[in-house]
Amino acid sequence: MFKGVSTMTCLDGKFDVVIVGGGAGGYTAALTVKKLYPDISVLLVRKDSYALIPCAIPYLCATIEACNRNLLPDAPLKKAGVEILIDEVVDIDLTNKLVKTAEGREIGYGKLILATGSSPVVPRSIKGTDLEGVYTVVKSFKAMERLQDAVRKAERITIVGGGFIGVEFADDLANLKKKITIVELLPHCLMLNFDEEFAVEAEDELRAKGVDVITNARVESIVGDGKVEAVRLADGREIPSDVVIMAVGARPNSELAKKAGLKIGERGAIVVDEYMRTSNPDVLAVGDCAEKRSFFTGKPVNLMLASIACYEARVAGINLFDIRIPKPIRGVVGIFLTYINGKAFGGLTESMARREGFQVESSVVKVPNRHPGILPGARETKLKLVFSKQSGLLLGAEASGGEDVAELVNFLGLAIQNRMNAKEISILQYGTQPFLTPSPVGYPPVVAALNTVKFEQ
């Protein structure tokens, strides 16, 4: 019945669950639903024939080289019995519980999961973004192939925006021996997610790799005659550029939901409760299109991470028909990881803690990630823990160092989710091994925690 679907079994055009979007959130929602409810029918509708692994998009041009080496594979979906339809949902009829597609299909649903993702923002304040050679980072196979082509032909590539996507693109493109420039509005790259000391360290790594990092710089316009020639900054400087990659942020794809009458939040994302249920009881939303609230304050926050999308997809899938696993915590913690010039960085919104008015106490520990530190391959782990001053609750963690930093940050994210305080963390149990971890004497989380513990005598 449906073009492009090879394993379709429910021919009546109605599915127990319809998922809109095939990115990390939709994909994980589909797998989760079929794992827990193997007998129900699940349809995943997505626009593209191929779904890219979103997190690795910055690495497509140099490291990965071919887009088809970076695909979310269909095989696990098909093996689980998920039907896949390549089409675009253009309307939701909440009353009759069906979706309408660009190709004219009408598909009924029992439960609908929206995983429509996000789209790059192009600031109107910057002129010339419509010139040939200006690209945004769209999670689409064809768009990314076009960007790859352009990058290969270019000599001078300028990235506007020094957030995660911008710096990861810069790190990857620097492997191509081209002139790479990154322009950031704030005093440092990554400053929305890291404290200055870590942001500066990340910038140093970019510069060590040959990237020209320009900060405190506002892009006024992109100039050229039909095709981009340069990026012009507000202070008059011009950066000659053959290709410009705009990486200044993203906004939730919530138009479809809005048109259907679902409630949209102040930041433009679909309003959901802790179980990802929208204002309509049979419609859920997960991932970038869904509003998130901070674990720390309960306020809406602008966090768009594939790891959060997958987490939300599991929450939605598990609790789709009734609440089977009450959430032990509310809101999203926001665990960031990035990797620049072979150095790992991870963080948990410590800067946000300060901005949100927490009184904090922090401690920085620097130790080799092997013991003794002379073992081959040893690198320095720098860890900063941030605690609520009076309660001692862990609020944030930032780390830089070798690849072990990633799971170390996840370890601390878990401590936050378990509402642990400095005193509890100071007497945690952990394992160590000379080639794998810092010394048991100096294991960074417990040492940093103990550094902040004070007792009234």
Added chain:
Amino acid sequence: MFKGVSTMTCLDGKFDVVIVGGGAGGYTAALTVKKLYPDISVLLVRKDSYALIPCAIPYLCATIEACNRNLLPDAPLKKAGVEILIDEVVDIDLTNKLVKTAEGREIGYGKLILATGSSPVVPRSIKGTDLEGVYTVVKSFKAMERLQDAVRKAERITIVGGGFIGVEFADDLANLKKKITIVELLPHCLMLNFDEEFAVEAEDELRAKGVDVITNARVESIVGDGKVEAVRLADGREIPSDVVIMAVGARPNSELAKKAGLKIGERGAIVVDEYMRTSNPDVLAVGDCAEKRSFFTGKPVNLMLASIACYEARVAGINLFDIRIPKPIRGVVGIFLTYINGKAFGGLTESMARREGFQVESSVVKVPNRHPGILPGARETKLKLVFSKQSGLLLGAEASGGEDVAELVNFLGLAIQNRMNAKEISILQYGTQPFLTPSPVGYPPVVAALNTVKFEQ
């Protein structure tokens, strides 16, 4: 006043805190006490002029080469104001609260912390262990220098015992291009700490590195004329050997405590409560010499790990005079990590869970530790989670793979300490990054947890 002590300030021979033993436990106890109680006097008494980092002793012969590259540095102790005395405590007078040393000193204490460690076991059932060329693994600078010398002159080295120390020695010695044989009594190396599938994988790595691994083999005797010539097995096989390293286990050094009248447990370790207090209110014990109880059963267990010693030292130091941080959990989890032929292994006593009579449900997940898996440096992460069948509580975790496995195992150790169950773990939040972690879709802990979750419909 005391020979060998450069920074001694308390000349009256009485200290607020005396610590016996300068290994990981004593060292960490000293630092913890001085951090929390900077104004009190702390004396650390140890036998050796230099204290080795215990965990890295297996790597002294090939990787580290010189024992003085593997020292617990005195500088942090001195900076913290800890006095160090090189001497041996030979008697404790509990009534008068003083210790007597081999050099005839009598030193008073307010609180005494015993961190006397453990000594290798030499089974009496094996004849010939007194031959020249037979070594045990003693945490002493001079003893290890002697072993290094012997290993350098040897061509054929046989290790008796395939536990952590045995396999790590084998892994290190294999770098020397000598004939290395490891003999293990059980069906596989590391079987006390890993399930068969992981133990076999570890053995395969040893063999890939050229180590001859002989299992299911009982050593009957070590033969030679004054000097070792061969290791003879019960089945008659002989392994020609120039050096034999006995690594068949260790027993707590509790003679000093026993002689003083402190209570000793059934396994020969000093009996302590959850705050490391012995049967005498002013004497504490930490590390290998102190009895441990299982987090899972409360039964005494034979766990000797530097990471546990450091944890216990912090518990003792923090709660030395009164209980300031009540322990959120009781007993030791036992988080093992090892590294063989460049592959990391970690575990949390899953086999023990079965032996102890838990009904378990487990799931094994294998994923690349990068996403997409074609990224350079990607390796397979294999993770097995073990849950209590009815309650869903996490009981164990075993993993093998790249270096990221170590903190992944610590992450799961933290989940155990927080008494998390499969359902909670299945909706955990975590961070991912293409170069640093598995995919967010397939993050092993949550996927393995979800695999075991069942709902009654």
